[in-house]
Amino acid sequence: DTGVSQNPRHKITKRGQNVTFRCDPISEHNRLYWYRQTLGQGPEFLTYFQNEAQLEKSRLLSDRFSAERPKGSFSTLEIQRTEQGDSAMYLCASSSGTVNPYEQYFGPGTRLTVT
């Protein structure tokens, strides 16, 4: 069990560019979550997958954001036409459906800076 991994760890991009982040959950976990954390705040929920199905999206997830989990394993989060307000830490977490689903295990995050 290697834990949740995220790539890249840091991303600097210019406003208007597209970026894609990857999350690899703990292998036996069927639930996967994306959160966003800005400086001095707690993480805020973005979206949730159970296996390959995206079951809920936050209002924070504008049309420029899209997330996929094509085979129920890794997930990608894409941001199109990035804006400076998108600068944040993007966190991925996973959990097992057979244990308390709120017992979520977090990755180290991808820090996005939009210049």
Place this chain on the structure above:
Amino acid sequence: GNSVTQMEGPVTLSEEAFLTINCTYTATGYPSLFWYVQYPGEGLQLLLKATKADDKGSNKGFEATYRKETTSFHLEKGSVQVSDSAVYFCALGDAKQGAQKLVFGQGTRLTINP
């Protein structure tokens, strides 16, 4: 909607001092409650949890009791160490709100001086 309010930081203590970080919540149902910790340069880690009223979660010398009557889940430790310096987040999860998402407080930065 559900929300979590934490004691504002930063909190600075000396080694071996007693720690309390206050956390209160608002929820429509009967949530599960959590404390997560974020050490410098690392990801969020689950510290402890409680799933029903009067449950006490404990780990690494930290404790928190789920108090339904006061809607609180305060974090305590009897004798803190320098290695406890981190940011602590209180969180709740409520299945009645749909996805099993966690709702976090804003975090409390704790610094322990030797």
